[in-house]
Amino acid sequence: MLIRGGRVVTATGERDADVLVREGTIAEVRPGLAASGDVIDATGLLVLPGVVDPHTHLLLDTGTARTADAFESGSLSAAAGGVTTFLDFAPQLPGQRFAQALQSRLDLIEGRSYIDYAIHLNIAHLPEGWERDLAALVEAGVTSAKIYTTYRGTIFYADDWTWYRLMERSREAGFLIQVHAENDAIVEGMAQQLVDEGKRSLKFHGLARPPVAEAEAVGRGLLFSRATGSPVYFVHLSTPLPVDLISEARRSGVQAIAETCPHYLVLDESRYGQPDAARYVMTPPLRDLTSQAQLWDRLARGAIQSIGSDHCGFSLSQRAGIDDFREISPGIPGVETSLLLMHSFGVVPQRISRSDLVRLLCTNPA
Ligand SMILES: [Zn+2]
DSSP, rough: OOOEEEEEEETTEEEEEEEEEEEEEEEEETTTTTOOEEEHHHHHHHEEOOEEEEETTTBBSSSSOOOOHHHHHHHHHHHHTTTTEEEHHHHHHHTTOOHHHHHHHHHHHHHTTTSSSEEEOHHHHHHHHHHHHHHHHTTOOOOOOOOSSSSSTTBOOOOOOHHHHHHHHHHHHTEEEEEEOOOOHHHHHHHHHHHHOOSSGGGGHHHHSSSSHHHHHHHHHHHHHHHHOOOEESSSSSSHHHHHHHHHHTTOOOOOOEEHHHHHHHGGGGGGSSTTTTGGGOSSSSHHHHHHHHHHHHHTTTOEEEEEOOOOOHHHHHHTTTTOOSSOOOBBBOTTHHHHHIIIIIIITTSHHHHHHHIIITTTTO
16 A cells, blocks of 8 residues: 655655555655655645553543443544554452452453554552562563552552552663652542532642642652663653653663643643533643643653653543532543644644654554
8 A cells, every 4th residue: 555645754854755654564765756656645745653541541430430432432533633553451359369460450441442552551569479470470471550549448459568669670671660749648639628618629630639749749750660670651641740750860871751641731620610611521620721841841841751641531521510529420522623723832832843653653652
């Protein structure tokens, strides 16, 4: 197949060229290639690599709620948004070994996705003999796991001892620990304080999870990384301070990676004051416009290395009539819209270049 006449964009530059695909693999990229088989006319169009979304939660069952999509519909939606690979998470339920958690997830996905996929584990506890299990995961092609520093009392939470022991081991095992960074005591304390003051409506969702909670947990992770020598990846950063802490640590040799999501770049906390606030309940929450502008600045300077959608699609009907930030399962869809949003709000107003777009959405996550 030949994609002819387009503007080919990569992480390092762009040029007018044809793209020749042979047996599912890109064989050649240069102008004036001879056609063999199907020809797609891309004259006047951009030709980008497929988006690799490193962070989706399709068909997530939290134990109290279940997302509105399944792997068929979710992967179709991803494909419509230019995504050719997504990385989803396998929750480790109480009592489950790593391999069981992985298999339960694969049983749900296999044969149902329209595009390529890979799995991160969500590690919540370390069963006896877990060190061997970690090595087996790597052999099975699973080389990363997320831990949650918050949601204590749910299937997701991992305490610091679990997190630290994992990182003591992960570098040697060839494994990457990802972190949902929010200090649990701070978000729980702040939420309780608001509730005590009678402020439990969705208007207060943002206040309940203050930026300092994110920065503190990132600082802790950077310290663990420094102490253990293991790399660490922080998912869905919503504020500039933790990004700056990561930049500082990287300059002194810590292998830390910062991810943000399109919603923190195109939406702000004023949404929580609007009648349709339920659409925007995700964690961490949306922040103010100053914080948003500073995130764009960090993105343009290369201080954020990865963009994930954190797609977690609950329907509005699941949230209808709930005006209490503690009662809503958080999450916002996005796997279909990441590329469009980053192009419209990033490339078009010249906040980032087209090559930045490809680097952040395709090359780095890959
Ligand atoms: Zn997530």
